[in-house]
Amino acid sequence: MRTLYRLVPLLLVLALSACASSQPMARSSSPTASPNRPNLMHDDAEYIARVNAEARRRGLLVHWINPPPKSTAVSRVD
Numbered sequence: 001m002r003t004l005y006r007l008v009p010l011l012l013v014l015a016l017s018a019c020a021s022s023q024p025m026a027r028s029s030s031p032t033a034s035p036n037r038p039n040l041m042h043d044d045a046e047y048i049a050r051v052n053a054e055a056r057r058r059g060l061l062v063h064w065i066n067p068p069p070k071s072t073a074v075s076r077v078d
Helices: 002-021 045-057
Strands: 041-043 069-071
Touching: 041 045
Parallel strands: none
Antiparallel strands: 041 069
């Protein structure tokens, strides 16, 4: 039983240190965010608004992790 009391805190410390040492994705640079290439993907605002309205009607709250993209065409004039 004493070994268990020593082992559990040790495992918790190791697990928490592993989480603290990982780099969050928010800090990494996005390939679509480069100034040389315009971002052609935008969130599909109409779809998001419809889903949010339906969720509110049902008493729910939606948190978008990966909002649905809507591609936009870029016309180039030469």
